[in-house]
Amino acid sequence: xxxxxxxxxxxxxxxxxxxxxxxxSVVPKDSLSDHLFTVDLLIExxxxxxDWTTPAMLGHKALAVSLSDIAAMGGTPKYALLSIGxxxxxxxxxxxxxxxxxxxxxxxxxxxxxxGGDISKASELVIDSFVxxxxxxxxxxxxxxxxxxxxxxxxxxxxxxxxxxxxxxxxTRPDPEVEEILQxxxxxxxxxxxxxxxxxxxxxxxxxxxxxxxxxxISSDLAHVCKASGVGAxxxxxxxxxxxxxxxxxxxxxxxxxxxxxxxxxxxxxNAFALGAVEIGEITxxxxxxxxxxxEPRPLTPKGFDHFKRA
Amino acid sequence: xxxxxxxxxxxxxxxxxxxxxxxxSVVPKDSLSDHLFTVDLLIExxxxxxDWTTPAMLGHKALAVSLSDIAAMGGTPKYALLSIGxxxxxxxxxxxxxxxxxxxxxxxxxxxxxxGGDISKASELVIDSFVxxxxxxxxxxxxxxxxxxxxxxxxxxxxxxxxxxxxxxxxTRPDPEVEEILQxxxxxxxxxxxxxxxxxxxxxxxxxxxxxxxxxxISSDLAHVCKASGVGAxxxxxxxxxxxxxxxxxxxxxxxxxxxxxxxxxxxxxNAFALGAVEIGEITxxxxxxxxxxxEPRPLTPKGFDHFKRA
Numbered sequence: 001x002x003x004x005x006x007x008x009x010x011x012x013x014x015x016x017x018x019x020x021x022x023x024x025s026v027v028p029k030d031s032l033s034d035h036l037f038t039v040d041l042l043i044e045x046x047x048x049x050x051d052w053t054t055p056a057m058l059g060h061k062a063l064a065v066s067l068s069d070i071a072a073m074g075g076t077p078k079y080a081l082l083s084i085g086x087x088x089x090x091x092x093x094x095x096x097x098x099x100x101x102x103x104x105x106x107x108x109x110x111x112x113x114x115x116g117g118d119i120s121k122a123s124e125l126v127i128d129s130f131v132x133x134x135x136x137x138x139x140x141x142x143x144x145x146x147x148x149x150x151x152x153x154x155x156x157x158x159x160x161x162x163x164x165x166x167x168x169x170x171x172t173r174p175d176p177e178v179e180e181i182l183q184x185x186x187x188x189x190x191x192x193x194x195x196x197x198x199x200x201x202x203x204x205x206x207x208x209x210x211x212x213x214x215x216x217x218i219s220s221d222l223a224h225v226c227k228a229s230g231v232g233a234x235x236x237x238x239x240x241x242x243x244x245x246x247x248x249x250x251x252x253x254x255x256x257x258x259x260x261x262x263x264x265x266x267x268x269x270x271n272a273f274a275l276g277a278v279e280i281g282e283i284t285x286x287x288x289x290x291x292x293x294x295x296e297p298r299p300l301t302p303k304g305f306d307h308f309k310r311a
Numbered sequence: 312x313x314x315x316x317x318x319x320x321x322x323x324x325x326x327x328x329x330x331x332x333x334x335x336s337v338v339p340k341d342s343l344s345d346h347l348f349t350v351d352l353l354i355e356x357x358x359x360x361x362d363w364t365t366p367a368m369l370g371h372k373a374l375a376v377s378l379s380d381i382a383a384m385g386g387t388p389k390y391a392l393l394s395i396g397x398x399x400x401x402x403x404x405x406x407x408x409x410x411x412x413x414x415x416x417x418x419x420x421x422x423x424x425x426x427g428g429d430i431s432k433a434s435e436l437v438i439d440s441f442v443x444x445x446x447x448x449x450x451x452x453x454x455x456x457x458x459x460x461x462x463x464x465x466x467x468x469x470x471x472x473x474x475x476x477x478x479x480x481x482x483t484r485p486d487p488e489v490e491e492i493l494q495x496x497x498x499x500x501x502x503x504x505x506x507x508x509x510x511x512x513x514x515x516x517x518x519x520x521x522x523x524x525x526x527x528x529i530s531s532d533l534a535h536v537c538k539a540s541g542v543g544a545x546x547x548x549x550x551x552x553x554x555x556x557x558x559x560x561x562x563x564x565x566x567x568x569x570x571x572x573x574x575x576x577x578x579x580x581x582n583a584f585a586l587g588a589v590e591i592g593e594i595t596x597x598x599x600x601x602x603x604x605x606x607e608p609r610p611l612t613p614k615g616f617d618h619f620k621r622a
Contacts, residue, residue, distance in 0.1 A: 004430050007407065014408075015415050017425055025426035027390060027443075030341030039441060041394040041429040079338060083352040083394075083439045096318065097325075104326050114328055115336035118352040118439070119315050128394045128429070128439040130350060132338075 022228075023069035023213050024133065026140045034140060036133035038069035044125040052168045055095045056102030057190045058127075063106050065215065066131035067194035068258040072213035074141040074203025075133035077196065079115045080107065082129055085122030110196055141203055141211035141262070146229035148285040150209050150263035153277040155195045157188070158218060159246030162254025164189030181244050188243065192258040198275055202262055207271050211262040217255040219289075220304025225261065226289055235281030235300065236292045252291070253303040333539075334380035334524050335444065337451045345451060347444035349380035355436040363479045366406045367413030368501045369438075374417045376526065377442035378505035379569040383524035385452040385514025386444035388507065390426045391418065393440055396433030421507055452514055452522035452573070457540035459596040461520050461574035464588040466506045468499070469529060470557030473565025475500030492555050499554065503569040509586055513573055518582050522573040528566040530600075531615030536572065537600055546592030546611070547603045563602070564614040 011017065024036035042048055042062055053061075063080065070077045082103065086096065107114065112131065164185035172182050174190060195213075202208040210229055212221045218235075226233050242251045263283055264272045272279070281292075290297040322328065335347035353359055353373055364372075374391065381388045393414065397407065418425065423442065475496035483493050485501060506524075513519040521540055523532045529546075537544055553562045574594055575583045583590070592603075601608040 007430065011411055015411065015425065025390070025392070027426065035346075037390070037392060037427055037441075037443070039392045039394050039427060039429050039439075041396055041431045041437075041439065043396050043431050043433045043437070045434070046396075046432050079336070079348070081336070081348060081350045081441065083350050085352055085354050085357075085437060100322055100326065114326065115338065116348055116350060118350050119319065120352045120354050121357050122354045122435070122437070123356070124434055126352075126354070126396060126433070126437050128350075128352065130348075130392065130441050132348070 022143055023072045024075065026073070026135070029134060032137055033134045034137050036070055036073055036075040036135055036140065037130070038066050039128060039130045040065045040069070042127040042129070050125065052173070053190045054174065055098035056105070057174065059099040059102030060106045060191050062127045062129045063103050063112070063131070064192045064194045064258065066129045067110060067196055068192070068213040068215065070131055070133035071194050071196040071199035072141065072211050072260050073135060074139065074199045074208070074211070075135040076200060077110050077112045077131050077133045079113050079132040080130060081115060082117040082127070083119070084117070085120045085126035087123060087125060088121065090125060135203065139203055141199070141208050143210055143212050143225045143228035146210040146225055146231050146263040146283045147265070148231055148283055150265055150283040151269050151272070151279055152233060152235060152261065152263055152281040152283065153272045153279055154214070154241065154259050154261050155198050155277050156259040157241050157243040158214070158257050158259065159251035159254050160185045160188035160243030161192065161256040161258070162250035163243055163246040185243060185245060189256065192256065194258055195260050198277070199260060201275060202260070205271060207264055207268055208262040209265060211260055214257045214259045214261055215255060216304030217253040218261060219252045219300055220302040221261055222289060223302045225263070229283070232284040232286035232288050233281060234284055234290045234292060234297065239278070239280045241278045252300070255304050333453055334383045335386065337384070337446070340445060343448055344445045345448050347381055347384055347386040347446055347451065348441070349377050350439060350441045351376045351380070353438040353440070361436065363484070364501045365485065366409035367416070368485065370410040370413030371417045371502050373438045373440045374414050374423070374442070375503045375505045375569065377440045378417070378421060378423070378507055379503070379524040379526065381442055381444035382505050382507040382510035383452065383522050383571050384446060385450065385510045385519070385522070386446040387511060388421050388423045388442055388444045390443040391423050391441060392426060393428040393438070394430070395428070396431045396437035398434060398436060399432065401436060446514065450514055452510070452519050454521055454523050454536045454539035457521040457536055457542050457574040457594045458576070459542055459594055461576055461594040462580050462583070462590055463544060463546060463572065463574055463592040463594065464583045464590055465525070465552065465570050465572050466509050466588050467570040468552050468554040469525070469568050469570065470562035470565050471496045471499035471554030472503065472567035472569070473561035474554055474557040496554060496556060500567065503567065505569055506571045509588070510571060512586060513571070516582060518575055518579055519573040520576060522571055525568045525570045525572055526566060528564040528615030529572060530563045530611050531613040532572055533600060534613045536574070540594070543595040543597030543599050544592060545595055545601045545603060545608065550589070550591045552589045563611070566615050
């Protein structure tokens with residue numbers, strides 16, 4: 001069956017779409033700024049489970065995933081619109097109030113204003129999050145700017161969200177009484193922190209030559225960068241900042257870590273370290289992506305999340 | 312049970328939201344223009360039924376409902392993002408291709424560019440349509456500008472969409488062989504035409520003192536205008552341009568006609584006629600809304616569509 005990426009590419013070509021391709025769409029705003037637009041659709045029992053999270057954490061995550069897209073392009077989030085399809089059973093409970101509390105709590109942290117939305121009845125809970133950001137004109141961080149020799153960095157831990165998902169599947173729940181390692185992973189899955197501040201610094205300091213948010217897993221997201229930039233990459237497994245308890249596979253293919261993967265020219269390497277980012281490899285002039293394990297290069301193939309390939 | 316309007320008002324007050332309230336949110340763009348943002352969530356078996364429509368008509372309608380919001384504020388639609396949750400059963404068919412064909416056919420008509428979106432698996436079809444428009448700075452047509460003595464106009468037929476829904480419920484399907492009166496109503500339900508051109512003229516000619524799109528039904532939508540403007544209204548049943556075959560109740564409460572309801576100062580009345588609009592009543596200084604039937608005033612109470620009040 002065709003994947004969702006195949007389908008999106010088909011629609012782009014069929015209808016000659018130009019803007020679709022980065023984490024956000026970039027559209028001219030005024031003489032100084034561009035607008036960024038991003039949207040994320042979350043569906044009950046596909047993207048979240050109500051018995052694994054709290055309404056407030058779900059509200060937080062619904063906004064966080066979109067803020068992460070703005071962050072990866074170096075933007076400042078400004079406004080949001082929120083569409084919700086709600087089952088009757090939830091409509092009668094405090095669910096929505098708590099959901100909006102969680103959403104607004106994160107929105108206040110980043111100065112995001114809710115300016116609209118829509119609400120409908122549905123048989124399962126559906127959340128669609130639109131966020132509008134701003135970026136200095138022509139300066140948005142794109143996937144397409146990586147050059148051979150550039151150094152690859154990530155802004156934080158990998159694999160934690162995927163480990164958290166496994167723990168949730170096996171019965172662990174958000175609970176301060178539970179061992180800290182488990183809770184860290186569970187919270188990375190349920191309540192991810194978007195890297196908005198670092199994204200803005202990457203842009204303001206003209207540091208990143210390319211950037212993407214790690215929503216699908218580094219094996220997929222790095223492939224997007226390499227394809228858009230016309231380059232290859234080599235990453236070193238021993239350098240990956242893997243969340244305690246997570247596996248290499250989780251770090252590579254797990255997705256939903258919502259850290260930023262970015263590239264920096266070699267002479268700016270120390271500036272990236274100063275932001276607390278972790279070096280994980282480099283961009284090459286090859287056409288493939290390799291993973292060094294114990295010094296042995298192996299091909300790294302995209303195995304990130306695809307809604308229509310997984311069971 | 313609280314209605315969706317109650318809930319939206321609660322969230323507005325609880326979180327001190329300022330912009331929510333008109334058909335679109337208005338946000339400053341540059342020194343000459345404001346941006347308009349609107350979003351519409353359509354859920355299978357709540358807002359549409361797949362056995363009553365075609366994929367292309369559904370694509371058309373998904374965009375049309377949002378264009379109608381832009382139209383009611385006098386805006387020019389520019390960009391769109393589209394989120395779709397798709398059941399596996401549809402993913403394997405040409406459904407999405409035909410849906411996007413219908414969507415793009417209408418988009419081309421109004422010069423709207425698709426710049427992004429999201430796609431997910433879902434157990435029922437979910438469509439969330441986000442449209443971005445532009446309007447001259449500070450000039451967006453609002454619900455709040457109606458004044459006592461202003462004349463009330465609508466841009467076209469009322470009740471047709473509601474009649475179409477009834478016909479569909481009773482087994483009529485879109486079919487060129489079927490009697491024209493039935494097809495007109497069915498198409499008003501399945502393939503509504505947004506009044507973008509008239510909206511722009513209302514704004515450019517500084518004609519409308521207030522405007523709203525008729526999505527919920529005139530009994531509800533006129534109440535929104537009166538509440539926002541702090542006025543009352545009197546409409547005359549004999550003047551309503553009711554679709555052939557539709558009832559007065561359908562025209563008042565049916566919803567989804569997607570015509571524009573607008574007000575004009577008395578001295579500009581003839582300019583509204585010149586646009587082909589139909590006079591249906593006037594704005595009063597009372598606090599209530601009355602419907603004249605055979606010269607007898609009766610109170611008109613909102614009975615438009617509410618997702619959480621109807622069965």
